[in-house]
Amino acid sequence: MKISEAIFSGSSTSVSNKPKRRLPEFAFIGRSNVGKSSLINMLCNNRKLAMTSSTPGKTRLVNHFKINDNWYLVDLPGYGYAKMSFDGRKKLASIIKDYLSNSEELVLLFVLVDSRHDLGTLDLDFINELGENKIPFAIIFTKGDKLGSEVLKAQIERNKEILSRTWDVLPEIFTSSSTTRTGKEEILDYIDKIISSLNHTD
Ligand code: GTP
Ligand code: MG
Numbered sequence: 001m002k003i004s005e006a007i008f009s010g011s012s013t014s015v016s017n018k019p020k021r022r023l024p025e026f027a028f029i030g031r032s033n034v035g036k037s038s039l040i041n042m043l044c045n046n047r048k049l050a051m052t053s054s055t056p057g058k059t060r061l062v063n064h065f066k067i068n069d070n071w072y073l074v075d076l077p078g079y080g081y082a083k084m085s086f087d088g089r090k091k092l093a094s095i096i097k098d099y100l101s102n103s104e105e106l107v108l109l110f111v112l113v114d115s116r117h118d119l120g121t122l123d124l125d126f127i128n129e130l131g132e133n134k135i136p137f138a139i140i141f142t143k144g145d146k147l148g149s150e151v152l153k154a155q156i157e158r159n160k161e162i163l164s165r166t167w168d169v170l171p172e173i174f175t176s177s178s179t180t181r182t183g184k185e186e187i188l189d190y191i192d193k194i195i196s197s198l199n200h201t202d
Contacts, residue, residue, distance in 0.1 A: 030112030032078035115141035
């Protein structure tokens with residue numbers, strides 16, 4: 001799939017005030033600073049679409065972007081901001097929970113994880129909760145350019161091993177880099193494939 005049009009369609013703090021149009025939604029989430037906004041901009045060929053920053057905690061709302069007038073890309077706030085107040089984190093957690101539990105249009109959630117590190121408790125707890133709530137997800141290991149290809153491969157294998165301790169069947173896994181544009185085709189083709197399968201069951 002090629003993205004020919006990406007239009008910001010609104011920010012919301014609750015499913016009740018997200019854009020009214022019903023289109024399949026593909027959402028992106030991850031710990032703060034994992035490279036979520038950079039990835040979204042890379043996928044959409046637009047460096048300014050989602051706000052990026054080296055200061056964690058930039059995205060505090062649910063942002064909808066209408067893609068090719070056919071589906072919504074949804075930028076969710078990050079989870080687990082170390083530097084945020086307890087109340088601030090609680091508020092974000094409730095915004096995320098509301099979207100994940102109540103958005104009927106959500107088709108798949110991409111969970112972004114920094115490829116340089118082992119999956120931590122925060123990520124694993126979040127992923128396991130998705131399983132409990134039967135929310136379909138895939139994992140994207142971000143910032144792949146920061147490691148050499150052999151080290152990157154080994155680190156991803158390690159993370160697969162960590163996941164297989166709790167999951168019998170591993171989710172779909174992608175590696176990305178917003179700098180080298182790695183992963184773009186694979187992620188967009190995967191979304192395209194899912195959208196086509198939805199249209200066939202209508
Ligand atoms: P919050 O919205 O603040 O939670 O962060 P985010 O997950 O949206 O991260 P963002 O895209 O703003 O990127 C955070 C920092 O990582 C920025 O300084 C980016 O330039 C850098 N970064 C993001 N993706 C990549 C990547 O693929 N490679 C490299 N080398 N740096 C990246
Ligand atoms: Mg962001």
